[in-house]
Amino acid sequence: MTNQILIVGSGVNGLVLAKVLQKKDIPFLILEKNSQYIKNPERTVALTEDSIRFLNTLDKNLDINAWATPVNNMLLYQDTELNLSLNKDEEKISTICQLDKLHSQMLKGLEKKIIMGQEINAIDESEKSITLLTESNSYQGDIAFACDGINSSLRSLSEFIIDEWYYGQKAYIALVEAEHKNEAHQFFSQSGTLALLPLSLEKEYYSIIFCTNTTTDPLNELNTSIKNNAKHLNMDEVKSISGGHDLKHHGANRLYSGRVVLCGDAANSFHPMAGQGLNMGIGDVMHIADNIQEIISGNLRALDDYSSKRNTKNAQMTWIIQSLFGAFGNSAGFTKSILNEGMKFLDNFPKAKEKIIEFANKN
Ligand SMILES: Cc1cc2nc3c(=O)[nH]c(=O)nc-3n(C[C@H](O)[C@H](O)[C@H](O)COP(=O)(O)OP(=O)(O)OC[C@H]3O[C@@H](n4cnc5c(N)ncnc54)[C@H](O)[C@@H]3O)c2cc1C
Numbered sequence: 001m002t003n004q005i006l007i008v009g010s011g012v013n014g015l016v017l018a019k020v021l022q023k024k025d026i027p028f029l030i031l032e033k034n035s036q037y038i039k040n041p042e043r044t045v046a047l048t049e050d051s052i053r054f055l056n057t058l059d060k061n062l063d064i065n066a067w068a069t070p071v072n073n074m075l076l077y078q079d080t081e082l083n084l085s086l087n088k089d090e091e092k093i094s095t096i097c098q099l100d101k102l103h104s105q106m107l108k109g110l111e112k113k114i115i116m117g118q119e120i121n122a123i124d125e126s127e128k129s130i131t132l133l134t135e136s137n138s139y140q141g142d143i144a145f146a147c148d149g150i151n152s153s154l155r156s157l158s159e160f161i162i163d164e165w166y167y168g169q170k171a172y173i174a175l176v177e178a179e180h181k182n183e184a185h186q187f188f189s190q191s192g193t194l195a196l197l198p199l200s201l202e203k204e205y206y207s208i209i210f211c212t213n214t215t216t217d218p219l220n221e222l223n224t225s226i227k228n229n230a231k232h233l234n235m236d237e238v239k240s241i242s243g244g245h246d247l248k249h250h251g252a253n254r255l256y257s258g259r260v261v262l263c264g265d266a267a268n269s270f271h272p273m274a275g276q277g278l279n280m281g282i283g284d285v286m287h288i289a290d291n292i293q294e295i296i297s298g299n300l301r302a303l304d305d306y307s308s309k310r311n312t313k314n315a316q317m318t319w320i321i322q323s324l325f326g327a328f329g330n331s332a333g334f335t336k337s338i339l340n341e342g343m344k345f346l347d348n349f350p351k352a353k354e355k356i357i358e359f360a361n362k363n
Contacts, residue, residue, distance in 0.1 A: 003027055005296055006132055006141035008154050010114050012099070013264030013281040014147035015106040018113060019058040020289045026296065030110070031132065031139060033119035033148070042173045042242055043099040044199055044207040046071070046184075046275035050363040051282045052095060054289075055106075062105050068097035069200045073183045076343065080229050083343035086353055093357045094184070094275070096197045096207060120148070123157045123260070130259035143259045143296050145288075150250070152266035158257045164250040167211075167325065171272055172218050172241040174208040175199070178233065186273075187229045188324075193273045194225050196233070208238065209272055211247060218244065247271055249321075251314055255284075255307040259298065263288065268314040271321050276360075280317060283363030284310055313363075 005021055007014045010032040021028040047055075052064045070092035076084040086093055107114075122133040123144070131140045132154075146154035155162070169192055180198035187194040192212035199205045214221040219241050226235055251268040255261065264281030287306055288295055294302030346352055 004029060004141045006031065006130070006139055006144040008120050008132065008144060008146055009033075009148035009152075009264075009266070010107075010110075011147060011149055011264065012103055012106060012278060013285060014145075015103070015110060016055065016058065016282055016285045017145055017147060017263060017288065018110050019106070020285060020292065022110070022113075023058060024292060026292070028113060029139060029141070030114040031118040031120060031134070032114055032116050035117035037103070039100050040173075040242065041098060041100060042175045042207070044096050044173075044197060044209075045099050045102070045278050046197065047095045047097060047102075048276075048279045048363055049361040050286070051279050054282060054286050054363075059106075059109070061108070064095065064097065064102075067101070068095045069198050070095055070182055071184045071198060073181075075183060075185050077185065077187045077229060078340050078343075079187070079189050080231075081340055083340055084347045084353075086357055088354055088357050092182075094360070096184075096199050098199070098201075099278075120153055120157070123154070125258050141259075143261060143298060146260055146262045146266040147264050148266050150248070150265045150269045152262070154260055155252065155262055155266050158260040160257055160260075160262065161253045162250050163253070164248060167247040167249070167271055169211045169213045169247045169271075170218070170244045171247055172208075172210045172212070172222065172243045174210075174222070174238050174241045175205045176208060176235055176238055177203055178206045178235050180204050180206055185230060185233065187225065189225065189229060191221060191225065194222070194229065195273070195275070196230065196235075197275075206233075206235065208241075210241070211271070211273060249318065251311070251318065253311075255310060256303045261288075261295065261303065261306070267310065268318075270317060271325060273324060274317065274321050274360075276317055276321075279363050280314065283313060286363060 005028040007030045010030050071094040074086040118134045120132045124131040129140050130144050131138050146152050182198050185196040195209040196206040199207045210222045252262050255267050263284045270277045291302050
Protein backbone atom coordinates (compact mmCIF):
# COMPACT_ATOMS: atom_id res chain seq x y z
CA MET A 1 0.00 0.00 0.00
CA THR A 2 1.15 3.52 -0.76
CA ASN A 3 -1.05 5.24 1.85
CA GLN A 4 -1.87 7.98 -0.58
CA ILE A 5 -5.17 8.83 -2.23
CA LEU A 6 -5.17 10.38 -5.69
CA ILE A 7 -7.84 12.83 -6.76
CA VAL A 8 -7.99 13.61 -10.46
CA GLY A 9 -9.49 17.05 -11.19
CA SER A 10 -9.64 20.14 -9.02
CA GLY A 11 -13.17 21.30 -9.85
CA VAL A 12 -15.45 21.89 -6.87
CA ASN A 13 -16.15 18.18 -6.37
CA GLY A 14 -12.44 17.29 -6.31
CA LEU A 15 -11.86 20.05 -3.76
CA VAL A 16 -14.80 18.99 -1.57
CA LEU A 17 -13.44 15.45 -1.48
CA ALA A 18 -9.95 16.81 -0.71
CA LYS A 19 -11.36 18.75 2.26
CA VAL A 20 -12.91 15.53 3.59
CA LEU A 21 -9.56 13.73 3.38
CA GLN A 22 -7.69 16.69 4.85
CA LYS A 23 -10.06 16.83 7.81
CA LYS A 24 -9.44 13.16 8.49
CA ASP A 25 -5.65 13.46 8.08
CA ILE A 26 -5.62 11.05 5.15
CA PRO A 27 -2.70 11.80 2.77
CA PHE A 28 -3.78 12.79 -0.74
CA LEU A 29 -2.69 14.53 -3.90
CA ILE A 30 -4.82 16.35 -6.47
CA LEU A 31 -3.79 16.21 -10.12
CA GLU A 32 -5.20 18.91 -12.40
CA LYS A 33 -4.76 19.00 -16.17
CA ASN A 34 -4.97 22.78 -16.58
CA SER A 35 -1.98 24.89 -15.62
CA GLN A 36 -4.25 27.69 -14.40
CA TYR A 37 -7.93 28.22 -13.64
CA ILE A 38 -10.11 29.82 -16.29
CA LYS A 39 -12.50 32.27 -14.65
CA ASN A 40 -16.05 33.03 -15.73
CA PRO A 41 -17.92 35.36 -13.35
CA GLU A 42 -21.18 34.64 -15.19
CA ARG A 43 -21.24 30.97 -14.12
CA THR A 44 -23.51 30.45 -11.12
CA VAL A 45 -24.91 27.46 -9.28
CA ALA A 46 -27.94 26.96 -7.06
CA LEU A 47 -26.91 25.18 -3.86
CA THR A 48 -29.20 23.05 -1.75
CA GLU A 49 -29.44 23.23 2.05
CA ASP A 50 -27.70 19.84 2.23
CA SER A 51 -24.75 21.15 0.18
CA ILE A 52 -24.39 24.32 2.23
CA ARG A 53 -24.58 22.47 5.54
CA PHE A 54 -21.99 19.92 4.43
CA LEU A 55 -19.58 22.49 2.96
CA ASN A 56 -19.83 24.70 6.04
CA THR A 57 -19.03 21.75 8.31
CA LEU A 58 -15.97 20.90 6.21
CA ASP A 59 -14.64 24.41 6.45
CA LYS A 60 -16.25 26.93 8.78
CA ASN A 61 -14.47 29.80 7.01
CA LEU A 62 -16.57 29.12 3.91
CA ASP A 63 -19.67 30.57 5.61
CA ILE A 64 -21.64 30.40 2.34
CA ASN A 65 -24.82 31.97 3.69
CA ALA A 66 -22.86 35.14 4.48
CA TRP A 67 -22.01 35.89 0.83
CA ALA A 68 -24.35 33.88 -1.43
CA THR A 69 -27.81 35.06 -2.49
CA PRO A 70 -30.92 33.49 -0.96
CA VAL A 71 -33.89 32.64 -3.18
CA ASN A 72 -37.19 33.14 -1.37
CA ASN A 73 -39.53 32.34 -4.22
CA MET A 74 -39.21 30.31 -7.41
CA LEU A 75 -41.79 31.09 -10.09
CA LEU A 76 -42.41 28.55 -12.83
CA TYR A 77 -44.02 29.58 -16.12
CA GLN A 78 -45.09 27.89 -19.32
CA ASP A 79 -44.35 30.65 -21.84
CA THR A 80 -46.01 33.74 -20.31
CA GLU A 81 -48.36 31.83 -18.04
CA LEU A 82 -47.39 31.64 -14.35
CA ASN A 83 -48.25 28.14 -13.12
CA LEU A 84 -46.57 27.59 -9.81
CA SER A 85 -44.70 29.58 -7.20
CA LEU A 86 -42.54 27.62 -4.80
CA ASN A 87 -41.99 29.33 -1.46
CA LYS A 88 -42.07 28.45 2.20
CA ASP A 89 -43.11 30.84 5.00
CA GLU A 90 -40.55 33.53 4.16
CA GLU A 91 -37.76 30.94 4.40
CA LYS A 92 -35.24 30.67 1.60
CA ILE A 93 -35.73 27.73 -0.74
CA SER A 94 -32.37 27.80 -2.53
CA THR A 95 -29.11 29.74 -2.64
CA ILE A 96 -27.28 31.14 -5.67
CA CYS A 97 -23.54 31.68 -5.82
CA GLN A 98 -20.84 32.33 -8.39
CA LEU A 99 -19.08 29.08 -9.17
CA ASP A 100 -15.68 30.85 -9.33
CA LYS A 101 -16.13 32.35 -5.89
CA LEU A 102 -17.12 29.01 -4.39
CA HIS A 103 -14.14 27.40 -6.12
CA SER A 104 -11.63 29.99 -4.90
CA GLN A 105 -12.97 29.77 -1.34
CA MET A 106 -12.67 25.98 -1.46
CA LEU A 107 -9.09 26.21 -2.75
CA LYS A 108 -7.88 27.92 0.43
CA GLY A 109 -5.67 25.56 2.39
CA LEU A 110 -5.45 23.04 -0.46
CA GLU A 111 -3.07 24.92 -2.79
CA LYS A 112 -0.01 22.89 -1.77
CA LYS A 113 -1.81 19.62 -2.44
CA ILE A 114 -2.60 20.36 -6.09
CA ILE A 115 -0.21 19.66 -8.94
CA MET A 116 -1.31 21.73 -11.92
CA GLY A 117 -0.66 20.88 -15.57
CA GLN A 118 -0.97 17.12 -15.02
CA GLU A 119 -3.29 15.58 -17.58
CA ILE A 120 -3.82 11.91 -16.86
CA ASN A 121 -3.63 9.93 -20.08
CA ALA A 122 -2.87 6.38 -18.91
CA ILE A 123 -3.32 4.18 -15.86
CA ASP A 124 -1.59 1.12 -14.57
CA GLU A 125 -3.28 -0.97 -11.88
CA SER A 126 -1.68 -3.68 -9.81
CA GLU A 127 -3.12 -5.78 -7.02
CA LYS A 128 -1.91 -3.30 -4.41
CA SER A 129 -1.95 0.13 -6.04
CA ILE A 130 -2.83 2.29 -8.99
CA THR A 131 -0.43 4.45 -11.00
CA LEU A 132 -1.66 7.44 -12.97
CA LEU A 133 0.50 8.61 -15.84
CA THR A 134 0.84 11.99 -17.48
CA GLU A 135 3.13 12.80 -20.38
CA SER A 136 6.15 13.18 -18.09
CA ASN A 137 5.18 11.98 -14.60
CA SER A 138 3.64 9.09 -12.76
CA TYR A 139 1.77 9.07 -9.46
CA GLN A 140 1.07 6.04 -7.32
CA GLY A 141 -1.82 5.71 -4.89
CA ASP A 142 -4.07 3.24 -3.09
CA ILE A 143 -7.13 4.43 -4.92
CA ALA A 144 -7.93 7.13 -7.48
CA PHE A 145 -11.05 9.27 -7.37
CA ALA A 146 -12.11 10.45 -10.82
CA CYS A 147 -13.37 14.00 -10.24
CA ASP A 148 -12.37 15.00 -13.75
CA GLY A 149 -15.75 16.14 -14.98
CA ILE A 150 -18.23 15.30 -17.67
CA ASN A 151 -15.66 14.02 -20.19
CA SER A 152 -13.65 12.14 -17.57
CA SER A 153 -10.47 10.59 -18.97
CA LEU A 154 -10.14 8.30 -15.98
CA ARG A 155 -13.61 6.93 -16.68
CA SER A 156 -12.65 6.18 -20.31
CA LEU A 157 -9.28 4.71 -19.39
CA SER A 158 -10.95 2.35 -16.90
CA GLU A 159 -13.58 1.40 -19.48
CA PHE A 160 -16.65 2.12 -17.37
CA ILE A 161 -19.97 1.37 -19.06
CA ILE A 162 -22.01 4.55 -19.44
CA ASP A 163 -25.40 5.63 -20.77
CA GLU A 164 -25.21 8.84 -22.68
CA TRP A 165 -27.54 11.02 -24.75
CA TYR A 166 -27.65 14.53 -26.12
CA TYR A 167 -30.56 16.93 -25.57
CA GLY A 168 -30.12 18.73 -28.89
CA GLN A 169 -29.69 21.94 -26.86
CA LYS A 170 -26.87 24.23 -25.85
CA ALA A 171 -26.60 26.17 -22.59
CA TYR A 172 -25.75 29.89 -22.70
CA ILE A 173 -25.14 32.11 -19.71
CA ALA A 174 -25.16 35.84 -18.98
CA LEU A 175 -25.38 38.34 -16.13
CA VAL A 176 -27.78 41.28 -16.38
CA GLU A 177 -28.16 44.01 -13.81
CA ALA A 178 -31.75 43.99 -12.50
CA GLU A 179 -33.70 44.36 -9.30
CA HIS A 180 -34.54 40.77 -8.38
CA LYS A 181 -36.39 40.74 -5.02
CA ASN A 182 -34.70 37.40 -4.30
CA GLU A 183 -37.05 35.69 -6.71
CA ALA A 184 -36.04 33.15 -9.34
CA HIS A 185 -38.00 32.71 -12.57
CA GLN A 186 -37.99 29.62 -14.75
CA PHE A 187 -39.73 29.75 -18.13
CA PHE A 188 -40.45 26.62 -20.14
CA SER A 189 -41.13 27.11 -23.81
CA GLN A 190 -40.81 25.13 -27.02
CA SER A 191 -37.39 26.58 -27.82
CA GLY A 192 -36.05 25.53 -24.40
CA THR A 193 -35.76 26.75 -20.81
CA LEU A 194 -34.88 30.19 -19.53
CA ALA A 195 -33.79 30.56 -15.89
CA LEU A 196 -33.38 33.97 -14.27
CA LEU A 197 -31.65 33.51 -10.92
CA PRO A 198 -31.15 36.32 -8.40
CA LEU A 199 -27.55 37.21 -7.66
CA SER A 200 -26.49 40.00 -5.31
CA LEU A 201 -22.91 41.20 -5.71
CA GLU A 202 -22.08 44.88 -5.34
CA LYS A 203 -25.33 45.34 -7.33
CA GLU A 204 -28.32 43.10 -8.06
CA TYR A 205 -28.27 40.87 -11.13
CA TYR A 206 -30.13 38.08 -12.80
CA SER A 207 -27.88 35.18 -13.63
CA ILE A 208 -29.31 33.85 -16.88
CA ILE A 209 -29.13 30.23 -17.94
CA PHE A 210 -30.69 29.75 -21.36
CA CYS A 211 -30.92 26.24 -22.76
CA THR A 212 -32.04 26.35 -26.34
CA ASN A 213 -32.26 24.25 -29.47
CA THR A 214 -31.83 27.26 -31.73
CA THR A 215 -29.10 26.83 -34.31
CA THR A 216 -28.97 30.39 -35.59
CA ASP A 217 -28.59 33.40 -33.27
CA PRO A 218 -28.87 32.41 -29.56
CA LEU A 219 -28.42 35.99 -28.27
CA ASN A 220 -31.31 37.19 -30.41
CA GLU A 221 -33.34 34.12 -29.38
CA LEU A 222 -32.64 34.89 -25.70
CA ASN A 223 -33.70 38.54 -26.01
CA THR A 224 -36.84 37.47 -27.88
CA SER A 225 -37.65 34.94 -25.16
CA ILE A 226 -37.18 37.60 -22.45
CA LYS A 227 -39.30 40.09 -24.40
CA ASN A 228 -42.08 37.57 -25.01
CA ASN A 229 -42.16 35.78 -21.66
CA ALA A 230 -40.57 38.01 -19.01
CA LYS A 231 -41.85 41.44 -20.01
CA HIS A 232 -43.12 42.06 -16.46
CA LEU A 233 -39.54 41.94 -15.10
CA ASN A 234 -38.52 45.07 -17.08
CA MET A 235 -35.08 43.77 -17.87
CA ASP A 236 -32.55 45.48 -20.10
CA GLU A 237 -31.53 43.83 -23.33
CA VAL A 238 -28.80 41.21 -22.90
CA LYS A 239 -25.69 42.41 -24.73
CA SER A 240 -23.55 39.28 -24.70
CA ILE A 241 -23.69 35.62 -23.77
CA SER A 242 -21.12 32.91 -23.24
CA GLY A 243 -21.11 29.14 -23.08
CA GLY A 244 -22.79 27.24 -25.85
CA HIS A 245 -21.87 23.75 -24.70
CA ASP A 246 -23.86 20.87 -26.11
CA LEU A 247 -26.01 19.54 -23.29
CA LYS A 248 -25.72 15.86 -22.67
CA HIS A 249 -26.61 13.42 -19.98
CA HIS A 250 -24.44 10.57 -19.01
CA GLY A 251 -24.40 8.14 -16.14
CA ALA A 252 -22.03 5.31 -15.31
CA ASN A 253 -23.78 1.98 -14.66
CA ARG A 254 -21.41 1.34 -11.78
CA LEU A 255 -19.42 3.97 -9.92
CA TYR A 256 -16.23 2.02 -9.30
CA SER A 257 -13.99 -0.30 -11.23
CA GLY A 258 -10.82 -1.76 -9.76
CA ARG A 259 -9.12 1.10 -7.91
CA VAL A 260 -10.98 3.91 -9.66
CA VAL A 261 -14.03 5.55 -8.03
CA LEU A 262 -16.19 8.03 -9.97
CA CYS A 263 -17.50 11.16 -8.30
CA GLY A 264 -19.39 14.30 -9.38
CA ASP A 265 -19.86 14.98 -13.09
CA ALA A 266 -17.50 12.12 -13.92
CA ALA A 267 -20.10 9.77 -12.39
CA ASN A 268 -23.29 11.44 -13.58
CA SER A 269 -24.10 14.70 -15.31
CA PHE A 270 -27.49 16.38 -15.60
CA HIS A 271 -29.33 18.94 -17.73
CA PRO A 272 -28.92 22.25 -15.86
CA MET A 273 -32.67 23.02 -15.85
CA ALA A 274 -33.03 21.45 -12.40
CA GLY A 275 -29.88 23.13 -11.00
CA GLN A 276 -28.77 19.89 -9.35
CA GLY A 277 -25.51 18.71 -11.01
CA LEU A 278 -23.07 20.04 -8.44
CA ASN A 279 -25.41 19.20 -5.56
CA MET A 280 -25.56 15.60 -6.72
CA GLY A 281 -21.75 15.54 -6.88
CA ILE A 282 -21.56 16.93 -3.35
CA GLY A 283 -24.04 14.18 -2.42
CA ASP A 284 -21.51 11.65 -3.78
CA VAL A 285 -18.83 13.11 -1.52
CA MET A 286 -21.21 13.16 1.46
CA HIS A 287 -21.69 9.41 1.03
CA ILE A 288 -17.94 8.85 0.63
CA ALA A 289 -17.25 10.94 3.76
CA ASP A 290 -19.58 8.76 5.84
CA ASN A 291 -17.80 5.59 4.69
CA ILE A 292 -14.34 6.91 4.01
CA GLN A 293 -12.15 4.22 5.61
CA GLU A 294 -14.02 1.33 3.96
CA ILE A 295 -14.06 3.05 0.57
CA ILE A 296 -10.38 3.98 0.47
CA SER A 297 -9.39 0.51 1.62
CA GLY A 298 -11.27 -0.89 -1.40
CA ASN A 299 -13.92 -2.73 0.64
CA LEU A 300 -16.22 -4.13 -2.05
CA ARG A 301 -19.35 -3.96 0.08
CA ALA A 302 -18.77 -0.28 0.78
CA LEU A 303 -18.07 0.43 -2.90
CA ASP A 304 -21.19 -1.46 -3.99
CA ASP A 305 -23.22 0.46 -1.43
CA TYR A 306 -21.85 3.77 -2.73
CA SER A 307 -22.57 2.79 -6.30
CA SER A 308 -26.09 1.53 -5.76
CA LYS A 309 -27.26 4.26 -3.32
CA ARG A 310 -25.91 7.11 -5.41
CA ASN A 311 -27.16 5.61 -8.66
CA THR A 312 -30.64 5.21 -7.18
CA LYS A 313 -30.61 8.93 -6.40
CA ASN A 314 -29.14 9.69 -9.84
CA ALA A 315 -31.88 7.66 -11.52
CA GLN A 316 -34.55 9.59 -9.59
CA MET A 317 -33.04 12.91 -10.63
CA THR A 318 -32.69 11.78 -14.25
CA TRP A 319 -36.35 10.74 -14.27
CA ILE A 320 -37.46 14.15 -12.91
CA ILE A 321 -35.37 16.02 -15.46
CA GLN A 322 -36.54 13.83 -18.33
CA SER A 323 -40.16 14.35 -17.28
CA LEU A 324 -39.71 18.13 -17.11
CA PHE A 325 -37.85 18.16 -20.40
CA GLY A 326 -40.36 15.96 -22.18
CA ALA A 327 -43.45 17.53 -20.66
CA PHE A 328 -42.67 21.22 -20.61
CA GLY A 329 -39.88 21.64 -23.11
CA ASN A 330 -41.87 20.30 -26.00
CA SER A 331 -45.51 20.34 -25.04
CA ALA A 332 -48.21 22.03 -27.05
CA GLY A 333 -52.00 22.17 -27.32
CA PHE A 334 -53.96 19.69 -25.25
CA THR A 335 -51.01 18.30 -23.21
CA LYS A 336 -49.78 21.78 -22.49
CA SER A 337 -53.12 22.94 -21.10
CA ILE A 338 -53.46 19.81 -18.92
CA LEU A 339 -49.97 20.37 -17.51
CA ASN A 340 -50.66 24.02 -16.89
CA GLU A 341 -53.88 23.26 -15.07
CA GLY A 342 -52.12 20.54 -13.03
CA MET A 343 -49.42 22.96 -11.93
CA LYS A 344 -51.96 25.64 -11.06
CA PHE A 345 -53.93 23.12 -9.02
CA LEU A 346 -50.75 22.17 -7.13
CA ASP A 347 -50.10 25.86 -6.50
CA ASN A 348 -53.05 25.83 -4.06
CA PHE A 349 -51.48 23.24 -1.76
CA PRO A 350 -48.72 24.72 0.42
CA LYS A 351 -47.95 21.35 2.07
CA ALA A 352 -47.36 19.69 -1.32
CA LYS A 353 -45.15 22.60 -2.35
CA GLU A 354 -43.16 22.25 0.87
CA LYS A 355 -42.55 18.60 0.01
CA ILE A 356 -41.19 19.58 -3.42
CA ILE A 357 -38.87 22.16 -1.82
CA GLU A 358 -37.75 19.64 0.78
CA PHE A 359 -36.96 17.04 -1.90
CA ALA A 360 -35.10 19.59 -4.02
CA ASN A 361 -32.85 20.46 -1.07
CA LYS A 362 -31.72 16.91 -0.35
CA ASN A 363 -28.61 15.59 -2.08
C1 LIG B 1 -25.03 26.27 -17.42
C2 LIG B 1 -24.90 25.35 -16.23
C3 LIG B 1 -25.59 25.65 -15.07
C4 LIG B 1 -25.50 24.81 -13.95
N1 LIG B 1 -26.20 25.13 -12.82
C5 LIG B 1 -26.11 24.31 -11.74
C6 LIG B 1 -26.83 24.61 -10.54
O1 LIG B 1 -27.58 25.58 -10.45
N2 LIG B 1 -26.68 23.76 -9.47
C7 LIG B 1 -25.89 22.65 -9.54
O2 LIG B 1 -25.81 21.92 -8.55
N3 LIG B 1 -25.19 22.36 -10.65
C8 LIG B 1 -25.28 23.15 -11.75
N4 LIG B 1 -24.58 22.84 -12.88
C9 LIG B 1 -23.70 21.66 -12.88
C10 LIG B 1 -22.37 21.95 -12.16
O3 LIG B 1 -21.80 23.14 -12.65
C11 LIG B 1 -21.43 20.77 -12.35
O4 LIG B 1 -22.11 19.59 -11.96
C12 LIG B 1 -20.18 20.88 -11.47
O5 LIG B 1 -19.56 22.14 -11.63
C13 LIG B 1 -19.21 19.74 -11.82
O6 LIG B 1 -18.11 19.78 -10.95
P1 LIG B 1 -16.97 18.67 -11.03
O7 LIG B 1 -15.96 19.08 -10.01
O8 LIG B 1 -17.57 17.31 -10.95
O9 LIG B 1 -16.39 18.79 -12.51
P2 LIG B 1 -15.58 20.00 -13.20
O10 LIG B 1 -15.95 21.31 -12.63
O11 LIG B 1 -15.77 19.81 -14.67
O12 LIG B 1 -14.06 19.73 -12.81
C14 LIG B 1 -13.31 18.73 -13.43
C15 LIG B 1 -11.84 19.09 -13.29
O13 LIG B 1 -11.04 18.01 -13.78
C16 LIG B 1 -10.02 18.49 -14.62
N5 LIG B 1 -9.67 17.42 -15.57
C17 LIG B 1 -10.38 16.96 -16.62
N6 LIG B 1 -9.74 15.95 -17.23
C18 LIG B 1 -8.59 15.75 -16.57
C19 LIG B 1 -7.49 14.84 -16.71
N7 LIG B 1 -7.46 13.93 -17.69
N8 LIG B 1 -6.47 14.90 -15.83
C20 LIG B 1 -6.47 15.82 -14.83
N9 LIG B 1 -7.49 16.70 -14.64
C21 LIG B 1 -8.53 16.67 -15.49
C22 LIG B 1 -10.66 19.72 -15.29
O14 LIG B 1 -9.68 20.60 -15.79
C23 LIG B 1 -11.44 20.32 -14.12
O15 LIG B 1 -10.68 21.19 -13.33
C24 LIG B 1 -24.69 23.65 -14.02
C25 LIG B 1 -24.01 23.33 -15.20
C26 LIG B 1 -24.11 24.18 -16.31
C27 LIG B 1 -23.37 23.82 -17.59
